[in-house]
Amino acid sequence: MTLVLSVDPAAPDPDVIARAAEALRSGGLVAFPTETVYGLGANALDTRAVARIFAAKGRPAYDPLIVHLARAEDAALVAREVPEVARRLWSRFAPGPLTLILPKHPRVPARVTAGRDTVAVRIPSHPVARALIEAAGVPVAAPSANRFGHVSPTTAAHVLEDLAGVVDVVLDAGPTPVGVESTILDVSREPPVLLRPGGVPREALEAVLGHPVRIATASTPEGEPAPAPGTLPRHYAPRVPLWLFDGPPDWARTMMRETAHVLLAQGEQVAALVPAEDAAALRDLGMQLFPLGPSEDLAHMAARLFEGLRTLESQGATVILARTVPNQGLGLAINDRLRRAATHVLRAAARL
Ligand code: TXA
Numbered sequence: 001m002t003l004v005l006s007v008d009p010a011a012p013d014p015d016v017i018a019r020a021a022e023a024l025r026s027g028g029l030v031a032f033p034t035e036t037v038y039g040l041g042a043n044a045l046d047t048r049a050v051a052r053i054f055a056a057k058g059r060p061a062y063d064p065l066i067v068h069l070a071r072a073e074d075a076a077l078v079a080r081e082v083p084e085v086a087r088r089l090w091s092r093f094a095p096g097p098l099t100l101i102l103p104k105h106p107r108v109p110a111r112v113t114a115g116r117d118t119v120a121v122r123i124p125s126h127p128v129a130r131a132l133i134e135a136a137g138v139p140v141a142a143p144s145a146n147r148f149g150h151v152s153p154t155t156a157a158h159v160l161e162d163l164a165g166v167v168d169v170v171l172d173a174g175p176t177p178v179g180v181e182s183t184i185l186d187v188s189r190e191p192p193v194l195l196r197p198g199g200v201p202r203e204a205l206e207a208v209l210g211h212p213v214r215i216a217t218a219s220t221p222e223g224e225p226a227p228a229p230g231t232l233p234r235h236y237a238p239r240v241p242l243w244l245f246d247g248p249p250d251w252a253r254t255m256m257r258e259t260a261h262v263l264l265a266q267g268e269q270v271a272a273l274v275p276a277e278d279a280a281a282l283r284d285l286g287m288q289l290f291p292l293g294p295s296e297d298l299a300h301m302a303a304r305l306f307e308g309l310r311t312l313e314s315q316g317a318t319v320i321l322a323r324t325v326p327n328q329g330l331g332l333a334i335n336d337r338l339r340r341a342a343t344h345v346l347r348a349a350a351r352l
């Protein structure tokens with residue numbers, strides 16, 4: 001049985017939070033909003049509760065979880081050592097959508113970190129998440145509250161689509177504001193490496209660090225930092241094929257028109273997940289459109305991205321078309337999630 005409790009995102013009712021916190025303390029699973037996506041929380045120090053997260057999601061045991069704390073000063077509870085660079089980053093970005101990889105404290109069960117010697121730590125800024133962690137009085141292990149391999153949830157309805165009946169409590173505080181997951185930075189090595197682009201832009205990290213930040217990629221040589229283990233090539237997948245047009249906007253729009261034309265003629269239910277300005281240019285084809293907002297507002301696009309994927313999928317699209325955006329600010333995270341969701345990637349030929 002899943003209990004769904006509505007809660008004000010800005011001023012959560014302490015009685016509602018107390019009920020959810022009690023469920024966490026007694027080994028239950030609580031789905032809660034963070035500023036990025038909804039998380040599926042359990043007491044990080046309770047091995048059995050943590051095991052229930054993996055079972056509920058169908059998540060492989062090799063994929064470690066993020067531990068959520070109420071404040072940066074609590075990091076010593078779960079990290080053996082908090083390097084100076086972590087303090088500097090948190091003084092600017094905590095609370096917020098930044099996850100740091102730190103040396104693991106022996107107190108944290110191996111199940112949480114998938115046997116690794118490091119632990120992922122994040123201090124969420126969403127008032128509901130903060131109140132819940134505070135009231136529970138324990139570190140909260142929480143992956144995104146979706147079935148493994150599906151799109152991350154940005155509403156309580158998304159959580160219930162994937163996890164109704166297997167999660168004990170869902171705190172419903174409406175849509176999450178950032179819409180893509182946290183940025184993951186590994187500061188257990190020198191220099192730090194970006195394992196997953198997310199809600200804190202790379203440029204913002206670089207401004208604090210004072211040097212460029214390297215991004216781990218799937219093709220990094222052996223012995224080099226790999227991307228976060230959970231960022232499998234097709235990790236954020238909708239359940240229908242997604243064709244991604246990766247190139248300049250004019251090229252992408254032309255290619256999308258031609259592709260849509262052919263697919264529609266073949267009887268496909270074609271849908272497009274595009275910046276608002278593209279939606280206008282594609283409207284006459286008669287396909288389903290999900291405008292993400294103007295491409296100059298990448299934060300707005302990021303906030304709508306997962307909602308768009310889930311909406312088109314549930315409305316019966318058999319093919320989704322999308323295009324990349326400029327690789328700056330939140331564009332890096334948007335493009336990363338689109339590439340992982342894509343079944344087909346079409347790239348503009350390099351100019352000679
Ligand atoms: O925004 C977010 O980060 C959301 C909200 C709920 O906080 N959480 C989230 O968790 O996206 P999850 O489990 O869906 O993604 C966490 C990623 C996974 O790819 C996992 O492999 C990686 O973090 N990760 C966790 N611990 C790690 C570690 N010790 N070293 C490297 N990667 C780690």
Ligand code: MG
Binds near residue numbers: 143144152230
């Ligand atoms: Mg996830």
